Every structure is written in structure tokens, then in C-alpha cells.
Amino acid sequence: MAILEVKDIKKSFGKTEVLKGVSFSLNEGEVLSIIGSSGSGKTTLLRCINFLETADSGLITVDGDVIFDGADKSKKNAKETREKQLKIGLVFQQFNLFPQYNVLDNVTLAVKLQAKERPDYKQNKKQILAEIEEKALKLLADMGLSEKIHNYPCELSGGQQQRVSIARAMALEPKILFFDEPTSALDPELTGEILKVIRELAKTNMTMVIVTHEMTFAKEVSDYIVFMDNGVIAEEGKAQELISNPKTERLQAFLSKISD
Amino acid sequence: MFSVVNKELLEGFLYNVELFTITLLLSLPLGLIVAFGSMSKFAPLKVLTRGFVWAIRGTPLMLQLFVVMYMPGLVFGWQIPGSNPRMTAAVIAFVINYSCYFSEIYRGGIESIPKGQYEAGQVLGMTKTQTFFRVVLLQVVKNIVPPMSNEIMTLIKDTSLSNVIAVTEIIMAANAFSGKGLIWPLFYTGIFFLLFCGILTIVFNKIEKKLDYFKS
Numbered sequence: 001m002a003i004l005e006v007k008d009i010k011k012s013f014g015k016t017e018v019l020k021g022v023s024f025s026l027n028e029g030e031v032l033s034i035i036g037s038s039g040s041g042k043t044t045l046l047r048c049i050n051f052l053e054t055a056d057s058g059l060i061t062v063d064g065d066v067i068f069d070g071a072d073k074s075k076k077n078a079k080e081t082r083e084k085q086l087k088i089g090l091v092f093q094q095f096n097l098f099p100q101y102n103v104l105d106n107v108t109l110a111v112k113l114q115a116k117e118r119p120d121y122k123q124n125k126k127q128i129l130a131e132i133e134e135k136a137l138k139l140l141a142d143m144g145l146s147e148k149i150h151n152y153p154c155e156l157s158g159g160q161q162q163r164v165s166i167a168r169a170m171a172l173e174p175k176i177l178f179f180d181e182p183t184s185a186l187d188p189e190l191t192g193e194i195l196k197v198i199r200e201l202a203k204t205n206m207t208m209v210i211v212t213h214e215m216t217f218a219k220e221v222s223d224y225i226v227f228m229d230n231g232v233i234a235e236e237g238k239a240q241e242l243i244s245n246p247k248t249e250r251l252q253a254f255l256s257k258i259s260d
Numbered sequence: 261m262f263s264v265v266n267k268e269l270l271e272g273f274l275y276n277v278e279l280f281t282i283t284l285l286l287s288l289p290l291g292l293i294v295a296f297g298s299m300s301k302f303a304p305l306k307v308l309t310r311g312f313v314w315a316i317r318g319t320p321l322m323l324q325l326f327v328v329m330y331m332p333g334l335v336f337g338w339q340i341p342g343s344n345p346r347m348t349a350a351v352i353a354f355v356i357n358y359s360c361y362f363s364e365i366y367r368g369g370i371e372s373i374p375k376g377q378y379e380a381g382q383v384l385g386m387t388k389t390q391t392f393f394r395v396v397l398l399q400v401v402k403n404i405v406p407p408m409s410n411e412i413m414t415l416i417k418d419t420s421l422s423n424v425i426a427v428t429e430i431i432m433a434a435n436a437f438s439g440k441g442l443i444w445p446l447f448y449t450g451i452f453f454l455l456f457c458g459i460l461t462i463v464f465n466k467i468e469k470k471l472d473y474f475k476s
Contacts, residue, residue, distance in 0.1 A: 052379055078387070086385040096380035099474040100398045109394065110384035154475040172384060 001064070003028040003207055004049075004176055009058035010070075011041075011048055018044045019055070020231040026176070026224070029205035033218035033239065036228035037254060042211045045228070046180050049209075050090045051081060062087045063175050086114070089174030093181040095161045097153040097168070104149040107136040107168045114172070132171075139167040143197060159190035163197055170201075177201070179210040195221075215258050219243040227251045265437060265445045272433030273452045275347070276419040279427070283354040283415060290355065291362025298367055316360040321353065322421055328353040329425040350422040354415075361411055369404035370396070373476070399476040409464035413457050 002025035011019040018041045026032050034042045048055040048068075057070035067084040097106050111132050115121055121128060140149055143163040153161055162182060169177055179198065183191035195217050201208065202221050212218050218225055218239065225242045227235045227250075235248045246252045297309035316324070329349040332338045342348045373396050381391030423432040430452060434445040 050383055052382065082385045082387065085383060088383075090383040092376060092380065094374075094376050096374075096376035098377070098380070098395050099476045100395075100402075110381075110386055113386055113390055113394070152474050168384070 001028075002026060002061075003063050004209070005059075005061040006045075006049065007059040007061075009045065009048055009055045009060070011044055011053060011055045018231055019048070021058075022228070022231075022233055024226055024233065024236065026207065026209065028207055030223040031202050031208045031210065031221055032224045032226060033222040034209065034211045034226045034228060035213070035215065035218055035254075036234075037257075040228040041231045042228045043180055046090070046178055046209070046211055050088060050178060051085055052090075086172055087175050089169035089172060089177045091162070091166050091169050091177065091179045091182050093184050095153075095158075095165045095185070097161055097165055099153050102150050102152050103140065103145060103156070103164050104133070104136055106153070106164055107140060107171050108132050110168070111136070111171050136167070136171055139170050140164075142200070143167050157190060158186045159193045162186065162194050166194075166197060166201075176207045176209060179208065179212070181211050181213065183212070183214060213258075215243065215255070227254065229254070261442075265442075265448070268433045268437070269430050269445060269449060269452065272428060272430035273449075275422070275427055275429040276416065276452075277456075279347070279350055279354060279419040279422060279429070280416050282351050283358050283419075284412065286351075286355045287358035287362055290359040292366050294359050294363035295366035295370065298363060299370065313360045313363060316357055317364070321357050321418060322424055324357055325350060325353045325421060325425050328356075346422075346425050346427050349425055350419075350427050354419070354422075358411070358415060362408070365404050365407045365411065366400070368407070369400040372403050373399055398471075402471040402474075402476055405464060405468050405471065409460065412464075413460055416456050416460070417453055 004026040006025065007023045009019050009022045010017070022041070022045055024032070034045065036042050044053060047053040048058075049060055051068075055068060055070055058068070059066065059070065060068040062084075065084070065087070067087065098109065101109060112129065115128050115132060118128070137146070137149065140146060143166060145160065145163055145167070148156060148160060148164075153164070156164065162185075166177075166182075182198070183194050186194065191214065195214065198208070198210065198217075199221055210218070210222065220239075222239045224236065225239045226233050227242065227246075227248075229250050235242065235246065235251045242251070243255065246255055294309060294313065297305055298313060300306045300309070329340075329346065332340060339345065340348050377395055377399070378388075378391055381388075381395050386394070420429055420431045423429050423435075426432070430449050431446070434449045437443075437445040
């Protein structure tokens, strides 16, 4: 069964229709890459799924739960929205780490705030906090950041910052992890380390949706690729096939431009 | 003579320090509330707050002191209560005035925080309140320390304006001596302000250093 189902998402900013009805689905443990030129709507699509924008219409289902229904115009309960939000994680292009917290606190802050809402928090506070910290340390170790847990974001390279932000998103145990051009803000020599981390995550069967410009990487790491153009999905298919054998003219043109 | 002048001026300066302290304690939190008003999504509140801030920043503090001191009596026949109504009037005028100035500093500070910080809080399932107090606020504080220190230094010097409604602050005390032909106490008041601002400078440098460990 599909863990993520996106149906007919539409979104306009003023008179500009950015998404003209986008649908796709994704199975658990699979990796989907969304490619396309700037302005094709891929980032807006990601932001709509992550509640950073509200789509005008459409339906989004995660793990069988409807997290967005454009037909339901009733006022959304903030708490419910937050719970839905927690099913998915997002890694930003600009990292957006919290500058005043060190690496470890960046990863644990939201999780600790979540834990406060648990009914047994007061009784087991120490144990709960210790568990959160232990988990965060393990995540950071996986990201190769064990040495840096007490450093502040301004003391880290872009690649290290992005790895912290991946750990931060993972700490909330999302069902699906989204990446919004995770390497676009990095120097070319630093993109490799982020791509390696994502590759490792893919091996652990983490379900991921990646908006990216790294075509070779997309082809290698993803199961499926969606090519967006002008607010619609112009072509989609298995990663290898789509890149090696594009069917539409628009994708052919896009790929030849990229390889130039 | 010197000790007499010293005693009188010190007594006067206590009024300046009192006005400074009360104004600061009240207008720092009040300014934040005004800032939220001027950034409100509810248009009438926003327009009203911004209009009020414009009026207060657009007129002299001296005029505002007169208005607060004399308006209640002249228009409503109502006397400001308390043992020292002049000081009370000065506090009211100063708090209103400084809340408006602080609110603009807060607003600038809050608006300088990148949208990504709020978005990160949101996708991590934090509430808006949590994001503001846990993530945004300290960054705002860091950003506004320099303009705040400027404004707060101005405040201690502005407290002397209260002598236009006959609060017996330091310059009024010194002026009493010059009436008797003794002019140097007037210049001597400068030392009090210089020392006070010197202490403020040290305090603000400490705060800036303390917040130096991160870059926003």
C-alpha cells in the first residue's frame, strides 16, 4: 500500500497557477526524486505537502491518514495539524538550524518539547530525557558528527550543518522524509557528503522524497523519478529508465540542458 | 560647599535614576506588546497601533510631559493621585514614549529573523509560542542589543526633561545653585550622567559578549 498519496494538488499565488493538479504516490521504503527546472513547481509541491503552504485543492494521505483535504474548508485545529506534521519530516535547502543551540540541542529541542506532552512525563522525566539524548547521540554518530555535538551551527561547515538538520528531522521519527534541494546551498565539494548520507538512509529503507538538481544522484539513489514542468508532472517512471530513456520532448530538452 | 552641592545633586539624581528604572522596567515588556500590535494581522489593531506610535514618536517628549501633567486636570478636573503626582505624570509620559520607541526596535528585530526559523519550528511540530520563545526570541535579543543600548543611554539623559513639570531632578537642583550665583554645579551634573552611561556601556558590552557565542 502506498504510504504517501498525493491527489490532484492545485495551488495558485495570485493569478499565477503554480501547481495545476499534481498526483503521485509512493510506497513505503521507496525513494522518489522530483526533478525539473526552476519555477516548475517542485518546491511549492513539497511545501504544500509539509503545510508550509496551503494547497487550494487536492488530497494528501500519509500512511492511510488524510493529512490534507482541500474540500474540507473547516478551520483546522492547530494541535491536529501539528500531529499530522510530525508524520513527515523536511530538510531545508538553507538548513535552518537554530543558531543559539549547539548541535545536540538542535536535534533534541523539538523532541523534548514533544515529550512534555506525554502523560507520564512528570514521573519518568529523567529517563525520558536520557532516552531522547541517547537516541540523538546515535543519530549524530550515524551522521559522523559525534565530535561536534557541543559545537554551534556557526562553527560548522555547510555540509556538517546539513547533516545536523537531517539528524534533527530524523529525531522525530517521521514516516517520510522530504528534502528540498538539500545540496543547492553547498559548495560542490561538500555535496558529496550529503548525498552519501542520503544514500545510507535509503539503505535503511527510509521513505524519502527528494527535490534535487543532482541528476546522476537522483538516477542512482531513487526508485522513481517525477519530472515536473510548468506546474504538472510531465513524465514519471522508474529512475534508470526515465533518465536513460526519456519519452517526452520536454524531459529530453531538460536533460540535455543539464548535461551541457 | 562642595559637600552641600554634592548632597543636593545626588538627591536630584536619585529622581533621574528612579524615573530611568521604572520607565525601563515598564516599557521593555510594554514595548513588546506594542510591537505585536503593530505587526498584527488584524488590520484595525495594526493601523491603530502604528498611528499611536507615529503620534508619540512624532511629537516632543517635553510636550507629552505637559499633556500628561495638565490634561487630566484641565479637561476632566481630575488630579493625578499619589504623594508625588509630578513624578507619576513623568513616569506615565516616559513609559508611553519609550514603549513606542522600544516597540519599533523590537519590530525591526523580530522582522529580521529569517522566515526559515519559523518554518523549521513548524515542520518540527513546535507550536508558534514555542517557536517564538525557544527559537526566535534570543536571536531577536542579540540583534537588538546595539539599538537598545543607544535608546537606553538616551533615556537616562532624557529623564532631565522631567524638570519642565517640576520634578526636582538633578539639573533643576543645580539650577537652584546658579540662581544663587553658583554656576559650576550645573556643569558638574554632567559627571553624574557620564558615570551612569559609563556603567551602562560596560553592562551592554557584557551582554553583547555573552551573546557572542552564536551568529544568527
